[in-house]
Amino acid sequence: MLGEYRIEGRRASEISASVERGVADGQLEPGQVLPPMRELAGLLGVNPNTVAAAYRTLRERGVIETDGRRGSRVRAAPATTARGSIRVDAPAGVRDVSNGSPDPALLPPLGEVLAAVAREYAERPPMYGEAPVDEEFARLARASFDAGGVPPGPVGVASGSLDAIERVLAVHLRPGDAVAVEDPGWGSLLDLVPALGLRPVPVAVDDEGPLPDAVARALRGGARALIVTDRAQNPTGACVTPERAAALRAVLDAHPDVLLVEDDHGHGIVARPLTPLADGAGRWVFVRSVAKAWGPDLRIAAFTGDAETVDRVLGRQRFGPGWVSKLLQRAVVHLWRDGAVDPAVVAASYGARRDGLVRALARRGVRAHGRSGMNVWVPVADETGAVARLLGAGWAVAPGARFRMDAGPAVRLTVSGLTRADLEPLADAVAYAAGPAPARSYG
Numbered sequence: 475m476l477g478e479y480r481i482e483g484r485r486a487s488e489i490s491a492s493v494e495r496g497v498a499d500g501q502l503e504p505g506q507v508l509p510p511m512r513e514l515a516g517l518l519g520v521n522p523n524t525v526a527a528a529y530r531t532l533r534e535r536g537v538i539e540t541d542g543r544r545g546s547r548v549r550a551a552p553a554t555t556a557r558g559s560i561r562v563d564a565p566a567g568v569r570d571v572s573n574g575s576p577d578p579a580l581l582p583p584l585g586e587v588l589a590a591v592a593r594e595y596a597e598r599p600p601m602y603g604e605a606p607v608d609e610e611f612a613r614l615a616r617a618s619f620d621a622g623g624v625p626p627g628p629v630g631v632a633s634g635s636l637d638a639i640e641r642v643l644a645v646h647l648r649p650g651d652a653v654a655v656e657d658p659g660w661g662s663l664l665d666l667v668p669a670l671g672l673r674p675v676p677v678a679v680d681d682e683g684p685l686p687d688a689v690a691r692a693l694r695g696g697a698r699a700l701i702v703t704d705r706a707q708n709p710t711g712a713c714v715t716p717e718r719a720a721a722l723r724a725v726l727d728a729h730p731d732v733l734l735v736e737d738d739h740g741h742g743i744v745a746r747p748l749t750p751l752a753d754g755a756g757r758w759v760f761v762r763s764v765a766k767a768w769g770p771d772l773r774i775a776a777f778t779g780d781a782e783t784v785d786r787v788l789g790r791q792r793f794g795p796g797w798v799s800k801l802l803q804r805a806v807v808h809l810w811r812d813g814a815v816d817p818a819v820v821a822a823s824y825g826a827r828r829d830g831l832v833r834a835l836a837r838r839g840v841r842a843h844g845r846s847g848m849n850v851w852v853p854v855a856d857e858t859g860a861v862a863r864l865l866g867a868g869w870a871v872a873p874g875a876r877f878r879m880d881a882g883p884a885v886r887l888t889v890s891g892l893t894r895a896d897l898e899p900l901a902d903a904v905a906y907a908a909g910p911a912p913a914r915s916y917g
Contacts, residue, residue, distance in 0.1 A: 481509075484520055489528035494537055497548055508538060508546045534649035536668030549668060562861055564870035570891070571900070572872035574708065574849065576743070577890040580823060581769050582814035584805070591804045606788055606797035607631050610807045615776035618762070618810075622738075622747075625754030627778040630788050631798045635737050635763040636662050638777045638787075639701065642759045643670055645786040646733050647698055654692035654700040656684055658851065658878040660708045660739075663701065676879040679707065681845045683714035686721040693725065699733040700726070704748055706740030706766070706847025709877045709886040711828070713740070713846040719749040726751065733783075734758040742767025744846045745821035757783055764806055766848070767815045774798065774806050824848045827889040827897070834901035840908055850887045854908040857883035863907035869900060 479501040483489035496502035508514070511529060515522040529546055532538040540546045564570035612629040619629075632638035643653065649671030655664060657676030667674040675697050677688045684702055693700065702722070705713045714722075726732060734752055741762045752758040759779035764772050778784065791797065809815065828844045835842045835852065844850035854860040857874050864871050864885070874884035885908070892900065 481514060481518070483518065483528070484524075486524050486527035486531065489514075489518070489520075489525060490531040490535075490537075493528070493532055494535070497537055502548050504548050506548045507544075508548070510545060534671035536671055539673075562865055562870045562873065568865060568868050568870050569896075569900075570870045571887045571889070572870050574872070574886075574888050575770065575890060576766050576848065577823070580815075580820050580890075581767075582809055584769065587805050587808045587812075587814070590808055591801055594804060595801060600800040602796075604797075604800075606791065608800055608803040608807065610811075611776070611803045614807060614810050615762070616778070619760065619776075619778055622750065624748075624750050624760050624778060625752050625758075627754075627760075628781055628784045630777050630784050630791075631803060632761075632775045632777060632787075632791075633773045633795070633798055634765060635739070635761050635775045636666060638759070638761045638775045639663065639735055639737065640666055640670065641787045641790060642733070642735055642777075642779075642783060643667075643672065643699065645783065645790055646757065647672055651699070652692075652695070652697040654689060654697040655879075656701070656703060656707065656712075658709055658874065658881045658884065660703070660737075661876040664877070664879065674879065676881070678881065679710060679712050681710070681712050681843055682718040683707070683712050684718075684722065686718070686725050689722060690725045690728075693729045693732055697732065699735060701735045701737065702751060704736055704738045704740070704750060705744045705746060706849075708739055708847070709849050709872070709874075709884075710851040711844040711847045711849055713744070713746045714749050714751070716749050719751050722751050723753065726756075730756050732756070736760045738762045739766070740847050742815055742817050743820050743824055743848065745818060745825065746846050752779075754780075756780070759783055759787075764809075767817065767820060768806065768809050772802055772806060774802050824889060826894075827892045830894065830897045831887070831889055831892070831901060834897050835904060838901055838905035840901070840905050844889075848888055848890045850889060851884055852887065852904060852908060853882055853884045855883065857885065860885055860907040864903055867903040867906065869903050 479496045482492045511525040512522050515525045533540060538546050539549050562572060607629055615629050652673045652675050653667050654677045655667060655674045656679050664674060675692045677692050678685045736750055736752060743766050750760060752760055757780055759777055761775055761777040763775040828850060831850050832842045832844050842850050842852045861871060861873050872886040
């Protein structure tokens with residue numbers, strides 16, 4: 475059952491640590507079945523309750539999963555194995571279109587901004603005990619939320635979207651709870667959910683966002699939270715339309731206790747209007763990061779939501795980092811107030827490259843998806859083969875396995891480093907590597 479690997483330990487913590495070591499070094503492979511609890515207890519000479527406690531810890535940490543009479547097995551994508559490790563490094567001479575990063579030329583310069591913030595800091599440095607959210611940051615963030623139709627609510631600050639989502643899930647859910655997630659979807663989020671001891675439930679998407687029937691099935695099946703990307707969905711570029719939003723709200727209305735988490739991934743880089751799902755009722759959070767438009771290293775995300783949820787998150791935050799650096803908050807305030815980024819210009823730049831690539835692929839009979847943002851998703855018949863052939867042709871792309879659970883094989887291409895002259899050669903390479911994609915949904 476376990477091959478040559480021997481699970482060791484007398485205490486639950488020792489047993490669980492032994493299993494994690496086996497997973498981390500590859501001796502326990504994804505899908506490998508673990509011994510029944512009584513059998514392992516007999517081998518180790520411990521009480522079965524000790525093994526039960528160890529297995530419970532492993533489930534909560536996202537290392538194993540239990541399926542009734544089929545027993546416990548190593549997760550297909552254990553939390554100890556980040557999806558980010560599923561990548562193709564670009565050797566010398568190979569163009570990297572896999573990283574998902576913004577175009578540095580479209581990011582605002584920070585020199586004068588940081589100097590201005592340093593001068594403000596010298597006059598009045600923030601101290602312990604102050605409010606965690608800068609007053610002007612909260613005012614500008616709230617005004618932006620209002621302009622996008624996001625319901626009223628208090629404003630919080632986190633160290634990026636993933637940090638905000640993690641904190642929201644942690645204050646509302648318990649290990650073992652199910653979370654409905656987009657499939658394909660953001661790889662880091664698909665890692666985060668099982669790492670919190672939660673169970674991800676895949677929800678298919680198309681160019682307009684999550685499919686209502688798939689969401690309804692997930693919620694009927696017991697999912698206690700739904701995470702939706704409103705614009706520039708990573709990796710497909712999906713953008714929620716008013717019609718899709720209305721259909722999803724109808725599904726959510728039938729499940730008023732479900733936590734709704736929305737991530738506006740396209741903030742500052744997308745021309746398409748925002749259509750939030752939240753209507754101000756129940757438990758909800760809306761998150762916006764500055765990463766894609768103002769700079770990934772700023773590590774700032776503003777969020778709002780129902781008063782209880784925001785209060786819980788800020789309360790838990792006080793017992794950890796306390797607050798997000800006021801220096802960073804003030805830097806973002808200056809960028810917002812000075813109009814350092816023109817979203818229309820940024821959206822047009824990414825749109826020209828993204829739409830140009832999608833059209834070039836279509837002329838070659840290759841179906842691709844990229845309604846908004848900086849990524850293009852291309853379904854393929856043989857993912858491993860397509861990645862290898864593209865690498866041989868001089869292009870490093872992201873394997874779809876980084877972003878999918880039940881969705882079909884595909885590759886993701888980031889357009890932020892492309893020029894107009896790159897589009898036709900890249901489309902030729904993709905057509906050679908993937909061949910005409912089947913006419914089917916990628917959900």
